Amino acid sequence: MEALLQYSQRYPLEVVAVFSVLLPLLVFGYKRAYAHPSYRYLWFYLLVKTLLGFIMLVLAAHTQNTIWLYHLEILIGFTFITYFFSALIQRRIARWVPGVFLVFFWIFTLYDISVANPNLTDWHNHATVFYAHTLQSIFISAFALYYLYETLRYLPTENILTDTSFWCVSSLLLYHSIHVITTPFMHYMFKWNNRLDIKLIILMGTSFEIIYLILTSIGAFFFHNKTYAGSR
Amino acid sequence: MLDPAKLQWAIALAMSGMLLMALFVIGFVIFYQRRQLAQEKRVNELDRQHQKKLLETALSTEEAERRRIAKDLHDDIGTMLSLTKLSLNQLEQSLGNPGSQSQQTLQNARSLVEDTILNVRRITRDLVPITLEKFGLAVAIEAFVGQISQGGDLRVYFNCEGEEITRQSRQIELTLFRVMQELVNNALKHAECTEIEIDLHKLNDRLELQVTDNGRGFDITGAAILAKGGLGLRSIESRLSVVNGSIKYETPGTKGTRAHVRIPIELS
Numbered sequence: 001m002e003a004l005l006q007y008s009q010r011y012p013l014e015v016v017a018v019f020s021v022l023l024p025l026l027v028f029g030y031k032r033a034y035a036h037p038s039y040r041y042l043w044f045y046l047l048v049k050t051l052l053g054f055i056m057l058v059l060a061a062h063t064q065n066t067i068w069l070y071h072l073e074i075l076i077g078f079t080f081i082t083y084f085f086s087a088l089i090q091r092r093i094a095r096w097v098p099g100v101f102l103v104f105f106w107i108f109t110l111y112d113i114s115v116a117n118p119n120l121t122d123w124h125n126h127a128t129v130f131y132a133h134t135l136q137s138i139f140i141s142a143f144a145l146y147y148l149y150e151t152l153r154y155l156p157t158e159n160i161l162t163d164t165s166f167w168c169v170s171s172l173l174l175y176h177s178i179h180v181i182t183t184p185f186m187h188y189m190f191k192w193n194n195r196l197d198i199k200l201i202i203l204m205g206t207s208f209e210i211i212y213l214i215l216t217s218i219g220a221f222f223f224h225n226k227t228y229a230g231s232r
Numbered sequence: 233m234l235d236p237a238k239l240q241w242a243i244a245l246a247m248s249g250m251l252l253m254a255l256f257v258i259g260f261v262i263f264y265q266r267r268q269l270a271q272e273k274r275v276n277e278l279d280r281q282h283q284k285k286l287l288e289t290a291l292s293t294e295e296a297e298r299r300r301i302a303k304d305l306h307d308d309i310g311t312m313l314s315l316t317k318l319s320l321n322q323l324e325q326s327l328g329n330p331g332s333q334s335q336q337t338l339q340n341a342r343s344l345v346e347d348t349i350l351n352v353r354r355i356t357r358d359l360v361p362i363t364l365e366k367f368g369l370a371v372a373i374e375a376f377v378g379q380i381s382q383g384g385d386l387r388v389y390f391n392c393e394g395e396e397i398t399r400q401s402r403q404i405e406l407t408l409f410r411v412m413q414e415l416v417n418n419a420l421k422h423a424e425c426t427e428i429e430i431d432l433h434k435l436n437d438r439l440e441l442q443v444t445d446n447g448r449g450f451d452i453t454g455a456a457i458l459a460k461g462g463l464g465l466r467s468i469e470s471r472l473s474v475v476n477g478s479i480k481y482e483t484p485g486t487k488g489t490r491a492h493v494r495i496p497i498e499l500s
């Protein structure tokens with residue numbers, strides 16, 4: 001407990017970001033979005049993110065390497081996000097595309113992990129991937145842009161500002177668009193030795209994560225299970 | 233180690249990218265709302281066209297039904313009444329005792345049959361205005377005015393002097409005639425008037441009909457007409473909407489009602 005408190009004092013924004021995931025998770029849970037064919041994936045993604053976030057927080061407070069959990073979060077998170085977009089997309093042919101990307105992403109990420117960590121058994125010095133997170137951000141941004149294109153084409157809702165999917169997809173787009181630039185530095189930043197200390201990048205990343213979670217919560221607030229017509 | 237200049241450039245790029253995305257999302261919302269509005273407008277227009285088509289069909293069906301009824305009345309009922317009258321004439325001749333009770337009863341019966349024949353002819357004429365189809369609007373209105381002003385204290389005037397009312401499409405002529413009929417009937421039923429004036433004018437791009445009475449008038453505000461206006465007034469509005477016409481009510485002077493109807497026509 002003391003270690004956690006000390007960690008919170010040293011890295012308050014990171015701790016806030018971990019607890020911020022609870023906001024959309026609880027709102028979606030209250031609205032029973034987990035019963036919806038599209039939003040259940042997003043809800044499970046938030047659940048996994050919360051669990052892994054708390055585990056990483058505890059381990060980090062005890063000065064243990066949490067990068068492997070970070071990699072796990074990338075893989076599982078992208079899987080759920082891909083299923084989420086597959087369920088949202090209207091065109092039948094286009095629904096298969098995220099699935100193809102998912103298979104490629106898993107292969108690439110596992111390869112990237114092995115390249116960044118020649119000695120996989122060395123958990124203490126386990127390093128962040130070079131490109132997988134950037135690739136994840138590019139893919140998610142592409143899915144989001146395609147979904148927004150479909151929304152503009154089919155005009156599914158009268159008031160876009162009360163549409164849950166708009167808020168969730170836009171928040172993902174905003175969050176991952178910045179990660180395209182910032183994530184390549186993470187391999188050099190998150191290591192025990194010769195680390196690159198760029199506080200601004202961590203500040204930007206964490207701040208935008210909090211903003212992204214708040215925007216997702218707004219989308220969750222507008223969710224109505226019975227009358228929702230934003231997806232099939 | 234990374235070059236600080238490159239790092240700063242990368243951070244600036246990230247911030248710009250983020251700002252661009254935020255502006256993109258805002259622009260998306262604005263664009264979406266505009267498209268949504270345009271779509272709604274299109275749907276409303278389609279709906280309006282569809283309603284107009286339905287109304288046109290309903291009115292056509294109504295006219296076709298009127299023709300059928302008029303034909304049945306004329307061919308069946310009218311013929312039978314004429315035969316009945318003939319039979320009564322023959323019976324009168326065969327009785328041969330003028331002034332007797334039977335003769336009197338027979339003459340009453342014949343008179344009733346004659347009145348019925350006249351009523352059937354009038355109903356047939358009202359159902360299908362043959363004069364309108366053959367001779368046009370002005371002549372049809374004149375004939376109508378002649379019928380309703382027979383006897384009684386009611387004075388009905390029709391003004392169309394010096395105007396050449398060229399033939400228009402069947403739909404326009406029939407609409408204007410029916411509207412005139414309805415307005416005059418309303419005046420006769422409800423206005424308690426002694427005078428009705430019908431004016432028909434043709435301007436370059438429209439026909440104008442005015443029906444004025446000196447009766448007790450009615451509340452001519454739009455809301456009152458919609459709320460209390462009977463089937464007749466709504467029927468007028470419906471018929472006019474099909475030909476893009478309009479109607480306006482006003483009070484001429486201190487009493488009475490004037491209905492001003494306008495129907496656009498093709499430029500001559």
